[in-house]
Amino acid sequence: FSKDSCYLPPLRYPATCTFKGSLESEKQQYIIHGGKTPNNELSDKIYVMSVVCKNNKKVTFRCTEKDLVGDVPEARYGHSIDMVYSRGKSMGVVFGGRSYIPSAQRTTEKWNSVADCLPHIFLVDLEFGCSTSYILPELQDGLSFHVSIARNDTIYILGGHSLANNIRPANLYRIRVDLPLGSPAVNCTVLPGGISVSSAILTQTNSDEFVIVGGYQLENQKRMVCNIISLEGNKIEIREMETPDWTPDIKHSKL
Numbered sequence: 001f002s003k004d005s006c007y008l009p010p011l012r013y014p015a016t017c018t019f020k021g022s023l024e025s026e027k028q029q030y031i032i033h034g035g036k037t038p039n040n041e042l043s044d045k046i047y048v049m050s051v052v053c054k055n056n057k058k059v060t061f062r063c064t065e066k067d068l069v070g071d072v073p074e075a076r077y078g079h080s081i082d083m084v085y086s087r088g089k090s091m092g093v094v095f096g097g098r099s100y101i102p103s104a105q106r107t108t109e110k111w112n113s114v115a116d117c118l119p120h121i122f123l124v125d126l127e128f129g130c131s132t133s134y135i136l137p138e139l140q141d142g143l144s145f146h147v148s149i150a151r152n153d154t155i156y157i158l159g160g161h162s163l164a165n166n167i168r169p170a171n172l173y174r175i176r177v178d179l180p181l182g183s184p185a186v187n188c189t190v191l192p193g194g195i196s197v198s199s200a201i202l203t204q205t206n207s208d209e210f211v212i213v214g215g216y217q218l219e220n221q222k223r224m225v226c227n228i229i230s231l232e233g234n235k236i237e238i239r240e241m242e243t244p245d246w247t248p249d250i251k252h253s254k255l
Contacts, residue, residue, distance in 0.1 A: 002052050005063040011035030011043060013077035015094070018084075019048075019126070019149070029113070031092060031126070033081045034073070037100035040098060040112065042075035046072035046092075051065055065125060068084065073122045078144030081124075085180035086153040092124035093155055093177065094131075096143045099162060115144025116163045121175065121186055130147040138173065138188040141165065145198040149210055151231055153177050158229075158238075159215075164225050168217060174236070193238055208232060209240070 001008075014035030028051040035043050046066045053060035074080075079097025081091055099113045119139035124131045146160030157173040172194030178185040200215030200223065208230040217223045224246065230237045 002060055004049070004064045007203075008032075008047060008049075008063045011037060014043075014083040014106070015079050015097075017081050017092070017124045018081055019090070019092075021174040031083070032077045033092075033094060034079060034097065036077050042077060044073060046100055046124070050227065062131075066129055068124065068131045070130045071120075071122060072131050073124075073133075076117050077131065079117065080146060080148035080157075082150035082155050083146050083152060084153050084155060084179075085178045086177055090126075091177060091179060091184065092122075092126055093149070093175070094122040094124060095119075095155075095157065095175075096146055096160060098142075098144045114163070116144065116177065118142060121185055121188075124188065126237075127179055132184070136175075136186065136188040138190050141169075143171065145215075146171070147197065147200055147202050147212060149229065150229070153179075156229075156231075156236055158212075159195055159200070161198040161216075162187035166219070168198050169178045170196045172236070172238075174234075191197055191236065192218065193236075195227060195238060212253045224251075 015033045017031050019029040030049040032047040036060045046202055047063055047064055048165050049061050049063045062104045063113050073094045076099045077099035080095055082093050084093055099117050099209045101115045101171055119142050121134040121136060124133050141162045143160030145160060147158040149156045153176055159217045160170055161168050172191040174189045174191055176187050196217050197215045203211045205211055208231050212227040215223045219250060226241045227238050228241045
């Protein structure tokens with residue numbers, strides 16, 4: 001890290017995304033939000049990491065902490081953050097996750113109990129450091145450890161775990177963000193064809209295709225099936241792919 005970088009605490013379950021700006025210096029930026037510290041404290045901090053020097057031997061990063069005003073997302077983990085692009089502008093989108101129950105509701109036995117965050121959509125303007133929350137009628141339950149896929153002005157939210165109901169519903173939401181000169185417009189559409197999954201790994205294989213690996217379909221049941229997600233225009237297609245030849249360690253482990 002460069003000498004002018006801030007301290008980046010070791011976090012567990014932070015939400016991360018890549019920010020591709022229009023300027024040369026902004027081509028390699030990474031947004032890190034939330035997460036748990038090793039002391040089980042939750043973070044509401046947002047960090048911006050960028051590459052300042054790259055040679056054959058090492059890469060030097062600069063890490064800066066971004067202060068937010070407005071509807072600041074509460075400290076959380078198991079959520080997602082993505083970047084959307086519309087009309088030449090960009091916004092960060094925070095959704096879901098878990099947080100500690102409010103201090104007024106805590107008891108000695110449930111001091112560190114967590115609850116689903118409210119199903120609000122937060123738009124974060126990284127340039128001006130302001131955040132605004134949106135309540136969408138289609139999003140009724142808080143979700144954590146879901147899969148999120150961002151493409152241009154659209155985010156797809158897939159699966160997730162509802163702690164309140166202890167279910168992994170086969171959710172599939174399309175969230176579209178329009179960024180005109182005035183106030184942003186956010187709308188949500190419930191789509192068919194979702195899958196039940198939480199804590200999965202998402203990998204992008206090309207500009208229009210992603211692969212989902214791992215995760216859980218029930219509390220004690222790993223998800224051994226893998227899926228290919230294809231995006232074309234406003235359409236999303238999810239299909240199963242050939243199951244890998246899992247090693248015995250993967251087949252028989254509980255995690």
